[in-house]
Amino acid sequence: MLVYSLRRLFQAIPVIILIMIGTFLLLKLAPGDTVDALVGDMGGADAAFIERLRAEYGLDKSVWVQLWRYMAKLAVFDLGQSFVYELPVATVLMDRLGTTLLLMVTSLSIAFSIGIALGAFAARRAYSLTDNVISTLGLVFYATPSFFLSLMMMLLFSVKLGWLPVGGIKTIAGFYTGWDHFWDVARHLVMPTAALSLIYLSFYLRLMRSSVIQVTDQDFVRTARAKGAGELRLMTHHIMRNALLPAVTLFGMQFSTLLGGSVVVETIFTLPGLGQLAYQSVIQRDMNTLMGIIFLCSIIVILVNFLTDLLYARLDSRIELS
Amino acid sequence: MTNKLISFGAACLAATTALVPIETAAQDVQRGGTVVIHVSSEQRTLNPALRASTGVYYMSGKIIEPLIDISYEGYVPVLATEWSGSDDGLTVTLKLREGVSWHDGEAFNCDDVAFSAMEMWKELLNYSSALQANLESVDCTDDHTAVFNYSQPMPLDLFVAAMPDLGHPIPKHLYEGTDYLSNEFNTAPVGTGPFRFVEYERGQYIIAERNEDYWRDGFPYLDRIVWRFIRDKSAAAAALEAGEIHESGFNGISMADIVRMSEDDRFDVGNHGYENNVAHSTVEFNHRNPILADVRVRQAIYHGLDIDYAIDTIMRGFAVPGVGPIPTAGAANYTNDVPMYDYDVELARTLLDEAGYPVGDDGFRFKLRHRPAPWGEYTQLWGEYFAQAMKEIGIGVEILTNDAPGFLNGVYRDHDFDTANGWHQFRSDPAVSTMVWLRSGQPEGTPWTNQFGWQSDEMDQMIDEAASELDPKTRAGMYHTIQRKVMEEAPVFFAIEHPFISVTSTKLMNHHNTPRWNSSSWYDLWINE
Numbered sequence: 103m104l105v106y107s108l109r110r111l112f113q114a115i116p117v118i119i120l121i122m123i124g125t126f127l128l129l130k131l132a133p134g135d136t137v138d139a140l141v142g143d144m145g146g147a148d149a150a151f152i153e154r155l156r157a158e159y160g161l162d163k164s165v166w167v168q169l170w171r172y173m174a175k176l177a178v179f180d181l182g183q184s185f186v187y188e189l190p191v192a193t194v195l196m197d198r199l200g201t202t203l204l205l206m207v208t209s210l211s212i213a214f215s216i217g218i219a220l221g222a223f224a225a226r227r228a229y230s231l232t233d234n235v236i237s238t239l240g241l242v243f244y245a246t247p248s249f250f251l252s253l254m255m256m257l258l259f260s261v262k263l264g265w266l267p268v269g270g271i272k273t274i275a276g277f278y279t280g281w282d283h284f285w286d287v288a289r290h291l292v293m294p295t296a297a298l299s300l301i302y303l304s305f306y307l308r309l310m311r312s313s314v315i316q317v318t319d320q321d322f323v324r325t326a327r328a329k330g331a332g333e334l335r336l337m338t339h340h341i342m343r344n345a346l347l348p349a350v351t352l353f354g355m356q357f358s359t360l361l362g363g364s365v366v367v368e369t370i371f372t373l374p375g376l377g378q379l380a381y382q383s384v385i386q387r388d389m390n391t392l393m394g395i396i397f398l399c400s401i402i403v404i405l406v407n408f409l410t411d412l413l414y415a416r417l418d419s420r421i422e423l424s
Numbered sequence: 425m426t427n428k429l430i431s432f433g434a435a436c437l438a439a440t441t442a443l444v445p446i447e448t449a450a451q452d453v454q455r456g457g458t459v460v461i462h463v464s465s466e467q468r469t470l471n472p473a474l475r476a477s478t479g480v481y482y483m484s485g486k487i488i489e490p491l492i493d494i495s496y497e498g499y500v501p502v503l504a505t506e507w508s509g510s511d512d513g514l515t516v517t518l519k520l521r522e523g524v525s526w527h528d529g530e531a532f533n534c535d536d537v538a539f540s541a542m543e544m545w546k547e548l549l550n551y552s553s554a555l556q557a558n559l560e561s562v563d564c565t566d567d568h569t570a571v572f573n574y575s576q577p578m579p580l581d582l583f584v585a586a587m588p589d590l591g592h593p594i595p596k597h598l599y600e601g602t603d604y605l606s607n608e609f610n611t612a613p614v615g616t617g618p619f620r621f622v623e624y625e626r627g628q629y630i631i632a633e634r635n636e637d638y639w640r641d642g643f644p645y646l647d648r649i650v651w652r653f654i655r656d657k658s659a660a661a662a663a664l665e666a667g668e669i670h671e672s673g674f675n676g677i678s679m680a681d682i683v684r685m686s687e688d689d690r691f692d693v694g695n696h697g698y699e700n701n702v703a704h705s706t707v708e709f710n711h712r713n714p715i716l717a718d719v720r721v722r723q724a725i726y727h728g729l730d731i732d733y734a735i736d737t738i739m740r741g742f743a744v745p746g747v748g749p750i751p752t753a754g755a756a757n758y759t760n761d762v763p764m765y766d767y768d769v770e771l772a773r774t775l776l777d778e779a780g781y782p783v784g785d786d787g788f789r790f791k792l793r794h795r796p797a798p799w800g801e802y803t804q805l806w807g808e809y810f811a812q813a814m815k816e817i818g819i820g821v822e823i824l825t826n827d828a829p830g831f832l833n834g835v836y837r838d839h840d841f842d843t844a845n846g847w848h849q850f851r852s853d854p855a856v857s858t859m860v861w862l863r864s865g866q867p868e869g870t871p872w873t874n875q876f877g878w879q880s881d882e883m884d885q886m887i888d889e890a891a892s893e894l895d896p897k898t899r900a901g902m903y904h905t906i907q908r909k910v911m912e913e914a915p916v917f918f919a920i921e922h923p924f925i926s927v928t929s930t931k932l933m934n935h936h937n938t939p940r941w942n943s944s945s946w947y948d949l950w951i952n953e
Contacts, residue, residue, distance in 0.1 A: 256658075261665045
């Protein structure tokens with residue numbers, strides 16, 4: 103187990119290096135740099151000032167020199183300075199990480215648990231009216247883009263009914279503390295979480311439904327039933343444990359796509375997370391911040407995939423971590 | 425000037441939905457409350473002495489005041505109480521308001537003005553560095569008298585017209601000896617205004633609260649202003665409708681939502697209060713291209729554009745045809761006695777034939793690479809319309825889509841374009857705004873200046889003479905001549921003049937009551953709950 107973990111860790115290093123080099127070069131392909139974005143924001147500046155800024159940020163050097171300098175700093179975990187925030191990138195990222203993790207963990211937990219439960223429930227009543235209703239709803243959520251869902255929920259729950267706030271992570275100038283603050287944040291998270299989780303919920307629902315139906319037909323289930331196992335035990339000990347394997351795999355894979363989805367949802371709901379920061383960094387060509395986000399997300403995705411593999415082995419004793 | 429501004433507002437309002445600023449008697453005023461304002465994009469600095477932008481004044485204007493502001497009745501004293509110019513135009517003397525304190529308690533005085541003028545307005549502030557290029561020194565004859573000394577005559581009317589945007593003093597004691605561009609107070613501004621800065625949460629909001637020691641007795645009425653950053657226009661419209669936001673200015677929501685909400689009794693929708701912030705939708709030419717260097721081609725292109733159609737469909741009627749580089753807000757310097765280009769496809773085709781560009785076998789006379797500026801809804805659609813209209817007269821247009829850095833590089837630095845379109849905001853006086861689009865010799869690569877390769881000795885001379893002419897009447901006549909010349913030569917099309925549009929909750933009182941209201945201090949704004 104320890105050897106396996108260490109090996110995975112060392113395997114991750116070249117992956118991250120390749121990701122960072124590839125991202126750096128891709129970003130450099132886009133026309134313009136942070137100084138152009140800054141000057142655009144400023145409403146103009148003379149050419150000498152522009153050159154001075156470019157030299158100050160090291161953008162007057164060749165791409166390869168810039169890449170070398172960046173990677174050398176990254177080797178000692180120095181993510182550099184944000185051109186926009188004029189703060190260390192690590193500080194900017196840590197400031198935003200909490201919101202994104204809160205959003206993602208909540209969304210994924212809801213999507214995974216409810217999706218699995220509904221999928222299994224539908225599978226046990228396969229081809230019935232209940233199954234058809236659940237499957238159709240799953241298909242609708244699967245086909246609805248999160249930006250559309252976000253705006254429609256906003257229209258219904260904020261504009262028409264006035265139940266939920268339109269955006270933000272808390273009531274500005276509300277000055278809530280303690281439990282009031284907790285409930286205030288929770289209210290603000292309802293719609294973003296729903297917008298982000300419903301599409302993934304439908305993934306799990308559909309996957310779990312087909313997986314349970316498939317496993318139920320297996321010989322070992324028939325044998326267990328013949329040996330007198332009750333339906334509950336059959337479900338929890340025999341069917342679910344085997345049917346869960348593809349869902350766990352999907353969980354690891356979806357973590358990265360969820361990060362992508364958070365860009366849209368955080369931007370629409372004005373949540374101060376990594377997704378919104380990524381969007382702004384692209385617009386403002388804040389190269390260091392964008393690279394920092396990619397770096398952090400790469401680590402998170404690799405870590406989650408590693409944990410998924412550990413969980414996989416735990417669920418299926420035939421799998422050895424070697 | 426007042427008449428001009430009001431008539432412009434009236435003309436626009438007659439054609440569109442009315443926004444009526446609500447004035448009420450003093451005894452009706454309700455004190456307190458928090459006003460929440462939608463802001464669609466964040467600013468890197470909130471220091472108006474470093475960056476001249478309505479996007480900055482939208483927030484900083486409530487915290488940092490200018491020396492002089494503008495009202496519908498004319499220029500009004502703020503931190504300067506009196507102003508005068510010498511007969512030779514080489515000095516401008518300002519009497520400064522006494523008994524004013526910065527929000528940190530330090531007294532405001534002439535040293536702050538001299539420091540701001542010499543260190544920032546002259547050296548670093550966009551537009552202002554051209555205005556103050558001949559400023560040699562600022563003498564403080566006493567704590568509240570500032571004398572600006574120029575090496576070349578400075579017209580007093582130009583100086584005064586520039587001050588609302590380009591005359592914000594900042595506290596010397598917080599900036600002296602620091603790196604001005606990275607000074608912490610650039611994003612935590614300290615001013616003398618009716619509201620003091622409280623908090624800036626990046627990507628989320630800015631909060632300012634009432635300045636209890638404000639120099640106008642009894643003001644402000646509000647307890648607090650919150651600016652909420654919402655980039656998504658649909659989400660911002662939803663926040664307005666849900667009552668979470670009181671105002672979205674500067675076309676912060678989509679035109680479709682603006683039109684829809686103009687029929688909603690809960691909102692005032694219109695362009696009143698923006699008369700001093702009008703902009704032109706432009707078409708720029710790369711004169712290095714010999715085809716476009718031919719004035720007949722440019723005139724043909726102008727005739728090929730149906731400006732009224734563009735105003736109706738793109739701007740939904742919230743605009744008027746442009747008549748050159750000086751808009752109606754240019755007051756005495758403005759004239760509409762200029763040659764105009766009626767929409768006439770046949771005439772456009774004839775002009776192109778005469779210029780030696782007949783229709784080829786492929787159906788086109790020539791092809792252009794066009795860059796539309798990514799400055800929001802108007803410019804993208806205006807670019808698409810340009811391409812569509814050119815096809816009618818046999819000119820093929822390939823649209824090069826780009827984001828802001830790509831556009832700035834492509835047009836202003838690399839000149840990698842044939843035509844481009846964007847918008848340009850007028851700033852009180854032509855000498856500090858649109859003339860930089862026409863005067864040659866601009867520093868290479870400087871955005872929003874004449875990097876178009878257009879050069880006219882006659883025009884350069886006229887621009888220089890007008891900038892230093894002391895007699896306002898003579899000066900106005902010179903700008904009329906320039907305006908006519910620009911319309912004849914059409915080096916750049918200042919094709920459509922449009923102020924911005926606000927959607928404002930009817931709960932707000934005294935809103936949009938000055939010609940640059942969103943940039944002003946809002947000391948008299950209140951909420952009628």
